[in-house]
Amino acid sequence: MVQKKLLIPGPTEVPVDILLQQTKPMISHRGSEYTALYTGIIDKVGKYFNTTQFSTVHTASGTIWMDIAGRNIVKKKALGCVNGSFSERMALTIRDCGKEVDMLNVDWGKAIKPEQVLERLASGGYDTVTVCQNETSTGVRSPVAEIGAAIKKEHPDVMFVVDAVSSAGGDLLEPDKLRTDILFTSTQKCFALPPGLSIGICTPAALQRAREVPGRGHYTDLIAIYDYYVKNKQNPTTPNISLLYALDYQLSRMIAETPQKRYERHAAMAEHTRKWGASHGIEMLPERGYESVTVSTMRNSLQKNIGDLNKELGKRGYMIANGYGKLKDVTFRIGHMGEWTLDEIKALLLNIDDIWGF
Ligand SMILES: Cc1ncc(COP(=O)(O)O)c(C=O)c1O
Structure with missing residues (x-):
């Protein structure tokens, strides 16, 4: 080949030294060695993204967070801002989760603007807004900090879910400054790791919302993930430990850079x-x-x-x-x-x- x-x-591209991390011996995901590995990773995620929000690494690609948002965060109706394939996928996924979605459609190639979001929110009835910060199909970067500030000023109870799959780790994104409630990413993009892991960063308000929403599923249950972490400092299901070795190593490199x-x-x-x-x-x-x-x-x-x-x-x-x-x-x-x-x-x-x- x-x-x-x-x-x-x-x-x-995954640099060879990162790839090699995956050849370390397997360990139990219920042992203290794993706890040290995983809590170390979570500390580094917090450090890199300059946040103390709840961060979690899921063994699934980034799309799982669209399901997590649909099942945990949207109570009844979301405003899905659509300016390309991936933002459209998010809106459709929420619909697949059995929730209502209205789309704010803008031309593919255009960014989502705060005033467009506010105009739609004014009609009421939305409990969640979704935006793709970096639309990989169109190469458009939407002004998420401005959108977040606008939403939280006028509609503090509306949850703000942001897809940063193809930008986090490359673009400068701090969830506290962006006012996101969930910011998620995959590790095969700017983290330069093999595919298979995703990271979600969630506010206390997002977790509170999730507790109130029934039908969160199992693998997508944010509260199960959170509660298990608080109690055991591990994941509720078996994680991809090999990839986590690589993530741990790469996060140190990213923090150093x-x-x-x-x-x-x-x-x-x-x-x-x-x-x-x-x-x-x-x-x-x-x-x-x-x-x-x-x-x-x-x-x-x-x-x-x-x-x-x-x-x-x-x-x-x-x-x-x-x-x-x-x-x-x-x-x-x-x-x-x-x-x-x-x-x-x-x-x-x-x-x-x-x-x-x-
Ligand atoms: C912006 C964006 N969102 C979501 C996805 C889906 O992520 P994954 O393939 O990790 O599930 C992608 C993948 O290319 C993407 O670019």
Whole structure:
């Protein structure tokens, strides 16, 4: 198998030293060694995200948190802000959980704005708002801090659930500042780990809401997860211990790099990618000022065959991504997340220049 450099919006490259952490011997998930591992991880999550909110690591990919939100947080009716495939998935998942959802639909490529959310909330009847902070399909970064402040000022009882699957660990996100009630992410993106774990950070108000909501399921029962942690400092079901070794190790690396420096590294990669596009007449899909720092979604302005490009890139050891969902044929995406550096992005773009004959 030829190893390709994955410049796609996840899973992203996992450095070998992180991969190797998974070869440590298995331990009991009910023993003191595991308790030390897991509580250490939770401490590091709190440190990285600068919060004392309840944090938990679930053995499931990030989508589980859409089910958790639907089953634990939405009492009756949610406002699902939809500006791409993943925010749409969140709204549909809540509906699948048997709750009502109204969608605030904005054009794909546009961000969700606080005034749009407030306007819809004014009609009343919503107990939850969901937003995808970094829409991986469109490469749009919504102003979650402004949305959170607006919601909490006017509607303090409305829960604010934010998908940060493709941004947390790269973009600068502090749940206390964003005023989120649940902020969740997956570890195969900016955390540069293999897929299989997700992290959720929950306010006391979210936990209080969950206690009042029946039908929370089993694997998705936030209160069962919380109560078990408070009592035993472990998880209620068997976690993926191998991946947790890797997460523990990577969190130490991330803290050493610092959230600010990680953000700056991601922002520099995104800026360079946008400038490269502009210099070739390739337009960005996101509206200006709301571009993601972890994935650049570009219009296929030059009408190139992205499949052919990827084949050629593959021969040179690289891979980028096609558009996602209904944007498949009209956009392409360059993922610059996790442990990639500006030099790697420059090298990728030089290869594209060479293949396209610029
Ligand atoms: C913004 C966003 N939300 C949710 C998901 C789903 O996450 P997972 O595949 O970890 O379940 C993804 C995956 O790409 C995503 O990019």
